[in-house]
Amino acid sequence: MSETAERTSVAGGPPGGQANRSSPGLLRRATVGFMQRREATVFVVVVLLIVYFGFISSGRSTFFTKLNLIVLSQVAGPIIIIAIGEVFLLICGEIDLSVGFTFTFAPFLMHYLIDFYGVPGIPAIIISLLMGLAVGWVNGFLTVTLGLPSFITTLGTGFALQGIMLITSHAEQSAIPGPVQGIGHWIGTYAWAEIGWAIIFVIIFHLVLRRTRWGLHTIAVGGNQVGAQEAGVKAGRIKYGNFMITAVLGAFVGLQVAFQASVIDPSSGGYTPMFYSVAAAVIGGTALLGGSGTIIGAFLGSMMLAVLIDGFPVIGVSANPLPLIFGAAILLAMIANVQFARLRERGRAL
Amino acid sequence: MTTVTPDGQGTVAAPAGDALRVEHIRKRFGAVTALRDINLHLAKGEVLALLGDNGAGKSTLMKILCGFQQPGGGRILVNGQEVVINSVDHARELGIDVVYQDLALVNQLSVYHNMFLNREMVRWPFLSNKKMRRIAREHLDELGVDIPSVDADVAKLSGGQRQAIAVARAVFTDAKILLLDEPLAAMGAKEAALILDLVRDLKQRGDVSVMIIAHNYGQVLEISDRVNLLQHGEITFDKPSRDTSVTELNDIVVEEYRRALAERHKTA
Numbered sequence: 001m002s003e004t005a006e007r008t009s010v011a012g013g014p015p016g017g018q019a020n021r022s023s024p025g026l027l028r029r030a031t032v033g034f035m036q037r038r039e040a041t042v043f044v045v046v047v048l049l050i051v052y053f054g055f056i057s058s059g060r061s062t063f064f065t066k067l068n069l070i071v072l073s074q075v076a077g078p079i080i081i082i083a084i085g086e087v088f089l090l091i092c093g094e095i096d097l098s099v100g101f102t103f104t105f106a107p108f109l110m111h112y113l114i115d116f117y118g119v120p121g122i123p124a125i126i127i128s129l130l131m132g133l134a135v136g137w138v139n140g141f142l143t144v145t146l147g148l149p150s151f152i153t154t155l156g157t158g159f160a161l162q163g164i165m166l167i168t169s170h171a172e173q174s175a176i177p178g179p180v181q182g183i184g185h186w187i188g189t190y191a192w193a194e195i196g197w198a199i200i201f202v203i204i205f206h207l208v209l210r211r212t213r214w215g216l217h218t219i220a221v222g223g224n225q226v227g228a229q230e231a232g233v234k235a236g237r238i239k240y241g242n243f244m245i246t247a248v249l250g251a252f253v254g255l256q257v258a259f260q261a262s263v264i265d266p267s268s269g270g271y272t273p274m275f276y277s278v279a280a281a282v283i284g285g286t287a288l289l290g291g292s293g294t295i296i297g298a299f300l301g302s303m304m305l306a307v308l309i310d311g312f313p314v315i316g317v318s319a320n321p322l323p324l325i326f327g328a329a330i331l332l333a334m335i336a337n338v339q340f341a342r343l344r345e346r347g348r349a350l
Numbered sequence: 351m352t353t354v355t356p357d358g359q360g361t362v363a364a365p366a367g368d369a370l371r372v373e374h375i376r377k378r379f380g381a382v383t384a385l386r387d388i389n390l391h392l393a394k395g396e397v398l399a400l401l402g403d404n405g406a407g408k409s410t411l412m413k414i415l416c417g418f419q420q421p422g423g424g425r426i427l428v429n430g431q432e433v434v435i436n437s438v439d440h441a442r443e444l445g446i447d448v449v450y451q452d453l454a455l456v457n458q459l460s461v462y463h464n465m466f467l468n469r470e471m472v473r474w475p476f477l478s479n480k481k482m483r484r485i486a487r488e489h490l491d492e493l494g495v496d497i498p499s500v501d502a503d504v505a506k507l508s509g510g511q512r513q514a515i516a517v518a519r520a521v522f523t524d525a526k527i528l529l530l531d532e533p534l535a536a537m538g539a540k541e542a543a544l545i546l547d548l549v550r551d552l553k554q555r556g557d558v559s560v561m562i563i564a565h566n567y568g569q570v571l572e573i574s575d576r577v578n579l580l581q582h583g584e585i586t587f588d589k590p591s592r593d594t595s596v597t598e599l600n601d602i603v604v605e606e607y608r609r610a611l612a613e614r615h616k617t618a
Contacts, residue, residue: 211476216459220467223458230418230454232439232468291458 038285042300049307059314068314070191074260076306077194078103078253082277083284083298084205085246090281091209092222092235092242093290094143094150097274098158099250102135104269105165106251107258112168114177121179125187125255132251135161136244143243144236150243158271165266174264187252188259197256198299201249206295218242222290279330280305305330369394369559370415370446370527374424377410377583384410386583388424392527395556397549399570399591400563401599402580403606408563411580412531416448417441428527447525449533454516457505461497462486464504465519489522490515493551495544510541517548521558528552528560534569546573567599581606 054063062068082099089096110128113119119127135157142153176184187193209215220228221235229235253273258264282288283304284297308329312322368391375388385407392398402408413419415426417435425432428444435441441448455464462479463470465486471478486500495514497507504512513533520528530549534542550573552558562570571577571591579587579602587602 207476211479213470213472213477216463216470216477217468219458220456223456227450227454227456228467230416230438230448230450232442291456 039294039297039300042284042297042304046300046304046307049304049311053307053311053314057311057315059311059316062314063311068310072306072310073192073195075309076302077198078257078273079276079280079302079305080195080198080299081201081249081253081256082246082273083280083302084201084295085242085249086274086277086281087284087286087293087295087298088205088209088218088242089150089239089246090222090278090286090288091290091293092218092239093225094239094242095278096136096139096154096243096246096250097151097271098135098139098154098156098161099246099277100269100271100274101158101161101165102132102247102250103254103257103273104266105161106132106254107264108165108169108174108266110180110255110258111174111177111264114179115174121177121183124177125180125183128255129248129251132248133244135251136247137240139247140236140240140243144239162270169264169266171266173266176259176262176264180259184255184259188256189262194256194260197252202295202299209295214238214241219291222287223292276305277302283330283334367394368392368427369396369429370561371427371430372411372415372424373427375411375414375421375426376423377407377414377419378422383583385414385421388580388583388585390578390585390588392559392561393575394559395553396576397553397560397562397574399567399574399577400561400580401565401567401570401577402563403565403603406580407583408565408580409531412448412529412563415441415446415529417446442523442525445524445526446529447520447523447527448529448531449513449516449520450531454519455504455512458503460501460503461490461507461515462500464515465489465500465522467519469523486522490518493518493521493548495548508541509537510544513537513541513545514548517545517552521552526558528558530560530562532564533562534564534566542569549573568596571596571599 050063054060057063082103085099086096106128109131110124113124113127114121139150139154139157142148142157143150146153185193187197190196209218217228217233217238220231220233221238225235254269257268261268277298280301281293281298282301284294284299284301286293286297305326308326309322312325313319317325370392372388372390375385377383377385388407388411390398390400400408400411410419414421415435417437417440420434420436426435427433428446433444435444435446456467459467462483466482471482471485483500490497490500493514495511495518497511497515504515507515517528517530517533533545533549537545546569549560549562552560553573553575562574564570567577571594574591576590577587577594577599578585579599581587587599
């Protein structure tokens with residue numbers, strides 16, 4: 001993991017022209033390089049949490065059981081996947097608060113298409129994902145073309161989607177339609193499906209962010225929109241695209257969670273997974289004001305939240321104080337991150 | 351220099367060698383006239399200093415020349431061909447590039463990514479980072495731009511270095527007409543020297559025409575071939591740099607301030 005975290009530099013390589021690569025120097029430089037990465041703190045926190053829950057706490061006998069690891073991975077997967085989208089949006093200076101409702105609505109749409117309109121399984125899944133694309137487009141249209149702040153537009157589209165979902169479903173659960181149960185296993189039911197997809201997306205989108213024009217332009221738009229536009233970067237297109245990526249990922253996660261729970265539930269999704277994901281992105285070093293962020297950081301941030309969500313019940317802490325512990329943990333992680341960043345800056349200046 | 355019909359439309363063909371020619375460009379924003387009637391020309395390989403006070407219309411002219419805004423009237427000729435510059439990309443295709451002092455670069459990206467911004471080299475689907483880094487390095491060395499590393503985030507560089515990189519980027523992307531917007535504003539002598547040297551090098555290459563837009567004439571008089579003064583949306587002064595002096599320019603500007611002050615007292 002540390003190696004992966006180290007390779008996330010935008011520059012994508014070591015600074016040129018540095019000689020004297022003696023081996024102790026190399027080790028030291030590797031350590032310093034690692035510690036200078038934003039992700040380093042989060043990585044350390046995740047490791048400490050795992051050590052605590054797995055070896056020290058009263059739940060240590062349960063934590064590393066296969067069952068618990070599956071639960072942990074199923075908690076982490078959705079947060080990771082949505083966080084990927086939010087990272088792209090936050091980097092280019094936007095946010096999507098509606099993604100949790102795209103999540104909720106997607107499996108319902110699949111259910112309507114199959115059970116009410118006789119659409120076959122796979123097309124129904126594809127149309128549900130395309131619905132995500134459409135929601136992302138609307139968010140982009142309202143934000144980019146009409147110039148509203150995305151914090152407001154996506155709040156609105158989120159409520160609207162929730163309303164559509166409640167009206168059409170009468171706020172009642174539905175069973176997974178027969179035709180998609182087979183493919184549903186691969187999407188979300190199998191034990192490691194969530195984390196498997198999450199890791200695939202992490203790899204793909206890490207490469208997109210760090211190694212492609214799309215990623216470079218996303219950073220450029222968030223870092224200096226006017227400057228990027230003057231260089232000819234199509235900022236609007238980048239934002240539209242990132243809204244669409246986020247919403248499609250949200251729809252996909254919605255399907256995953258429905259398949260995994262074997263039920264389409266109007267109360268799943270919503271603001272909670274969205275806020276977890278934004279928190280994960282920010283904990284992982286993504287700047288809320290745009291311009292910087294990494295997928296690896298968001299992955300680690302998501303892991304940190306997932307370990308907390310999974311870990312406290314394992315050690316038998318009742319569910320009531322969980323949000324409090326959770327809030328404190330997020331704040332502590334972020335304070336540590338900011339303070340650590342300051343230390344790093346100071347270390348660099350010396 | 352050109353014969354102009356009363357309606358400001360017809361003119362004789364521009365003499366060969368003019369990289370850029372601006373004829374009767376006007377621009378209004380509602381009730382405000384930003385550009386009244388701009389006529390200027392820039393020969394190939396020439397360095398023109400376009401001086402003017404704040405609000406004289408310098409930035410509006412810049413925005414029109416780089417395709418960010420459309421003029422209200424008049425025409426623009428690039429290498430003798432009349433053109434309608436309808437976007438920044440189009441301006442760039444025509445070889446016109448603007449370098450803004452602070453707006454141009456993305457702080458969060460490395461020097462070489464900035465150099466290649468929107469013209470990245472790609473070996474689908476990935477960026478050819480190694481190749482871009484090497485070419486950026488070579489190009490900066492060739493122009494004598496001294497920076498510690500092309501991998502450094504631009505945020506870590508000084509104002510002069512950033513500006514130099516922005517200029518180098520423009521030249522690198524085949525700009526033949528380079529518009530430098532206030533390249534030396536808020537810059538110390540040492541930093542300014544970096545940019546002035548760079549412009550001098552460009553002049554020696556001979557294929558790039560440079561228009562330096564500034565309001566501090568002392569700094570640019572020395573490296574420019576010719577000076578134009580922009581006042582209230584019009585070019586009011588056009589002389590070779592060697593035939594004018596800081597004193598002469600100063601007198602014009604002082605005179606303008608005196609007039610503005612007198613007017614203010616009259617209305618008050």
